[in-house]
Amino acid sequence: MSSQSAAAEAQAADNGKQSKQGRARNLAEWSQRPNLPGTHYLDTRVYTDPAIYDEEIDKIWNKVWLPICHESELSAPLDFRTSGVAGTKPIVVVRGADNKIRSFLNVCPHRGNIVMRAPAGNLGEGSPSGNPRNMTCMFHGWQFDATGRCVEIPREKAGYQDRLCKAQMGLRELRTEVAHGGFVWVNLDDNCGPLADFTGNAFDFMATELDTVPLEVFHYQKAVVRTNFKLWHETSREFYHDYLHYHNRATGMLQKGYFDRKYTAFPNGHAATGLTSITYDAYEGAKDRGLTFPGMPLNGWKQLNIFPGCTYSLRASCLRVSVMTPISTDKVLIEIRGFGLKEDTPEERRERILDHDTIWGPFGRNLHEDLLVVQNQSIAMREGSGSKYLVMAREENNTIHDEIGLRSYYEEWSRLMGRLACDPSRRSDE
Amino acid sequence: MGASREMAVQQVHELIYESCLTLNAEKWNDYLDLCDKAVFNYSIVNYSPEIRRDQCWMERDYKGLKSIFDLLPKHNSDRSQLTRHATVYRVGFDPEQNVANALTLVTIYRTQLDGINSHFESGATSLFAVGKYMDVIGLDAGKANLKKRVVALDTRQVDIGSHYPL
């Protein structure tokens, strides 16, 4: 054999090896669409394009029911809580003297000042320039009662004569319902259907746990995190990232039966991971959970993701609910609450909090890892960084590491946006 | 007795500052050596005006804290350094019980390493949290040790949080 043909043979063998083993890709290869159905991958512009973000606020966040706080944060008549939804729309939630919870845009109809400034309080306390029981805008002293009526305009007649009167100047009220474990839900769309139509039967598998006895918040934490809101929600919708969490590997993934855990997608983009049992004491320094919620087995774990950005995660003794407010393509306000039962004794409450803090809270083992990842993901897929397509193609018979949770999210996203996630420049009806 | 109070105060100061130095240097076992194995209780707490409640974000005994340290290598952490700057403001001493209480104001900075986009941000320092240490310190046998530390935070937005105690 000539030395030339030997070299050619070696080259051919090398090529063969490469095609089997793969190799790093050049730009053209890296930019190619994955060889997958359009439902199984997405274009990273869905995270980075400001026009898409604006459209998401308009077509999704301004239209769907959003949980914003918990009834136990407003337990007494005239308690109030300020919040916000869908970008930067400020909201104030008030429990009336009639015990009904209402919510309003927290914007004064006079000159646009924010009406209630404090995160929470009771209207009985009054304010430096207004009467007790009312919400007073500090700027010119307009006052609104707990039902949103404008009840005081200083020197009303002198300035407006008969051209404008307080009867016309009430606050903008929002559709409000209290449900699913006592959460206060609002919808910016006055013409929306009832909350029950939106959540459908998604909560059925957790209803006994959430709605048998009243819940009470014991943990509240928030952070503005530098990531796209969908990336944060997606960490709750896929469990393949058990590899990120040592705690989940030790207490869940390496335990018998874990991979049988079922994933269910519901209408309107909601998705649930069914009951599984966690071996908490497999993590050094932790112990099995001695408390639980009504109907939930000891050490059980169920999780429900509500489109477009809320997660209920119930790990036997404590419930974690995460909500978010998108701020821009790469910024999101994340609010996380922990719950026990209102009837807890102080000892029971302490035990629930201890369990909660092992993995959750800013110093828990899992939450920090999740937040660390999503902000770094967002760096990698910045416009121009070259990260182009992400895959969500795992199919494992709708069990725990199947990426059906991601696909069902983008199915709903496409329906509401009228765009394809795999090619957002194309209309989904094209 | 004036002299013994003075000595106690001196020991309390040294212990608290040493606890900051060991944590800053991530010498976890040296920190644990400053704690009373039998009774040590560590917690991070704050008052939330949002839910109008006191809340606890971490509570561990000596063993619990040790297992956190032992398991750090298995976890994916933001390994940015936390630097605690402390000033002891008030020391109370009970000579009968040989126990002191100390109030220390603490400011914690974070110097980025690999938390986010290290090419841009590693080496940059920002304020992470402010709050106070409320310590109970035993002074038996001439050696000060931490029996209890409550880290009471004023800061309630701690970004992505941390796997390290404060």
Ligand code: FES
């Ligand atoms: S802006 Fe509110 S009273 Fe004038």
Ligand SMILES: [Fe+2]
């Ligand atoms: Fe996670």
